[in-house]
Amino acid sequence: MKFSKFGEKFTRKAGITQLMDDLGDALANDDILMLGGGNPAHIPEVQARFRKRMESILSEPGEFESMIGNYDGSRGNAAFIEALAEMLCETFGWNISPENIALTNGSQNAFFCLFNLFAGDMPDGSKRKILFPLTPEYIGYADTGLTDDFFVSKRPSIELLDDGLFKYHVDFQGLEIGDDIGAICVSRPTNPTGNVLTDEEMRHLDELAREKGVPFIIDNAYGTPFPDIIYTEASPIWNSNTVVCMSLSKFGLPNFRTGIVIASKEIASAIADINGVMCLAPGGLGARMAIDLIRDGEIMRISQEIIQPYYQRKAFQTLEWFREELGEVPYRIHKPEGALFLWLWLKDLPCTSAELYERLKARNTLVIPGHHFFPGLEADDWPHKHECIRVTYAQDDETVHAGVKIIADEIKKIYG
Numbered sequence: 537m538k539f540s541k542f543g544e545k546f547t548r549k550a551g552i553t554q555l556m557d558d559l560g561d562a563l564a565n566d567d568i569l570m571l572g573g574g575n576p577a578h579i580p581e582v583q584a585r586f587r588k589r590m591e592s593i594l595s596e597p598g599e600f601e602s603m604i605g606n607y608d609g610s611r612g613n614a615a616f617i618e619a620l621a622e623m624l625c626e627t628f629g630w631n632i633s634p635e636n637i638a639l640t641n642g643s644q645n646a647f648f649c650l651f652n653l654f655a656g657d658m659p660d661g662s663k664r665k666i667l668f669p670l671t672p673e674y675i676g677y678a679d680t681g682l683t684d685d686f687f688v689s690k691r692p693s694i695e696l697l698d699d700g701l702f703k704y705h706v707d708f709q710g711l712e713i714g715d716d717i718g719a720i721c722v723s724r725p726t727n728p729t730g731n732v733l734t735d736e737e738m739r740h741l742d743e744l745a746r747e748k749g750v751p752f753i754i755d756n757a758y759g760t761p762f763p764d765i766i767y768t769e770a771s772p773i774w775n776s777n778t779v780v781c782m783s784l785s786k787f788g789l790p791n792f793r794t795g796i797v798i799a800s801k802e803i804a805s806a807i808a809d810i811n812g813v814m815c816l817a818p819g820g821l822g823a824r825m826a827i828d829l830i831r832d833g834e835i836m837r838i839s840q841e842i843i844q845p846y847y848q849r850k851a852f853q854t855l856e857w858f859r860e861e862l863g864e865v866p867y868r869i870h871k872p873e874g875a876l877f878l879w880l881w882l883k884d885l886p887c888t889s890a891e892l893y894e895r896l897k898a899r900n901t902l903v904i905p906g907h908h909f910f911p912g913l914e915a916d917d918w919p920h921k922h923e924c925i926r927v928t929y930a931q932d933d934e935t936v937h938a939g940v941k942i943i944a945d946e947i948k949k950i951y952g
Contacts, residue, residue: 546679569939570931572902574727574876575790576763577850577930581842582788585834589825608820610812611804612639616823619830620796627761627836630774632798638807639818640795643757643783647721648680649810650753650779650797654718656683664718665912669741670706672879672909672924674727674755688717689912700859701871702881704729706737713748719779720745723755725766725874728909728926730851732873735771746777751803753779758875763787764839766874767848776800784822786876787839794822847876847930854878854929854936861944865951876930879906881923886950888922895950901942903927 539547593599611617617637624630640646655664666681668689681687690711692704704726713720720741725732733741738754745752758765760772763786774780782796795818797807811818829835851872858869858878870879885892889905896903906924913921927943929936 542682545682548679567900569901569935569942571927571929571936571939571943572904573928575928575930576786576788576876577846577932579788579842579846582838585829585838586788586825589828592828593824603821603824606820608639608817608823609808610817611637611808612811612818613820613823613827616820616827616830619827623761623830623833623836624774624798627833628772628774630798632774633801635801636798636804638797638799638804638811639823640797640807640811641815641818642785642793643755643781643795644676644680645793645818646781646795646797646807647677647753647755649807649814650719650781650803651677651680651686651721652682653803653806653810654751655686656681656718658718662716664716667713667717667720668912669711669720669722670704670726670731670733671911671913672704672726672728672906672921673721673911674723675904675908677721678908678911687912688714689910691913691916691918696868697871700868702868703871703873704731706733706741708740711744713744713750717748717750719751719753721753721755723757724770725758727758727875728877728904728906729870729879730872730875730877731870731879732766732768732770735769738771738773742773742775742778751779751799752777753781755781757781757783758786760839761836762839763843764836765844765847765876767844767851768873770874774798779803784826787826787835787843789822789825792822792825793819794826850929850933850936851878853933854927854940857937857940858944861941862947865944865947867947876928878927878929880925880927881920882925882947883923885923889925890922892925892946892950895946896943899942899946901939903943 617634621632621634621637624632651666655666658664665686665688670692671689693707695703695705697703722733742752779799784794855872866883868881889907893903893905904926907921910921
């Protein structure tokens with residue numbers, strides 16, 4: 537049996553498949569401390585709201601049957617899209633209509649479509665790439681291109697802060713946007729680091745994208761207005777040249793795979809067309825579960841009053857646990873500004889982060905080694921790529937604390 541080039545590319549062992557395989561193993565084994573996956577926490581108040589919504593669906597004659605038995609259009613559930621467009625217009629003053637929105641089967645699906653829409657082999661015979669103006673970036677981007685040499689990335693500038701913290705910034709002096717760039721992409725907050733690009737950085741990148749005539753894609757899976765897992769000031773941004781990608785996953789519905797693309801009408805229509813070919817229509821369960829929350833604005837209240845403080849407390853608690861356990865180890869942690877993770881930088885680590893990952897895995901503690909988070913910098917021998925790990929704090933406090941102790945103990949052994 538021979539696979540095509542497509543088959544060979546997408547069956548290679550990738551960082552994202554390692555992450556999901558580890559997540560599956562952890563769910564099947566109660567002894568594993570899962571500090572590596574991106575699964576959101578099971579927040580009781582949020583899950584109670586979903587249970588109430590499901591009970592409402594089940595009690596309404598014909599509602600359950602319609603939810604599971606009818607296709608939506610290729611753009612996604614029309615009622616949900618209309619309610620979301622109205623909410624965004626009223627909340628942020630964005631000049632959008634339902635024609636500016638398309639749903640996908642999760643954010644991962646959205647980025648596969650968007651990246652290959654703007655990069656790869658072009659009709660005129662040229663090749664274009666996706667630019668990440670700042671790395672590290674999301675592990676799931678790395679293998680989404682249909683062609684090789686698909687991404688180009690830039691090293692960040694690093695600001696050293698007090699209390700063992702640091703922060704990445706876009707290095708605009710070293711940022712060149714060539715004619716082979718098809719789109720610029722950032723995540724905000726950033727997975728894996730919890731970094732939130734400043735409003736000024738976002739404005740500058742938006743200006744550069746418009747000057748080059750390429751889209752500015754913003755991965756807003758953790759951002760405002762939902763799930764709003766941001767612990768610092770961050771103004772939302774959208775205009776006719778931006779593509780804002782949102783999700784219901786980190787709001788608490790990861791298994792319903794609901795991605796949201798907000799873009800120009802041309803781009804939203806293109807996503808709908810791709811949906812029609814790839815999957816007929818995106819699944820509608822997430823949209824049905826969340827539509828009432830969108831209509832009455834409760835999705836923003838839940839995000840701001842329940843979800844955001846829940847994760848913020850866990851972020852700073854986990855930070856303190858690492859400070860207590862790591863002691864004099866030469867470490868820094870990226871300033872926690874959002875998302876579900878702490879990003880540990882272990883300066884001059886005597887082994888690679890991949891080796892540290894294996895040592896921790898042998899102790900039933902899972903993290904994600906940092907080298908997976910540098911798409912477009914694979915050929916760069918920057919040591920920093922191999923000195924970092926991502927640790928999630930979304931699990932219950934007991935699990936996170938136990939994992940922190942093991943991680944710190946293993947790190948001290950390596951330096952010792």
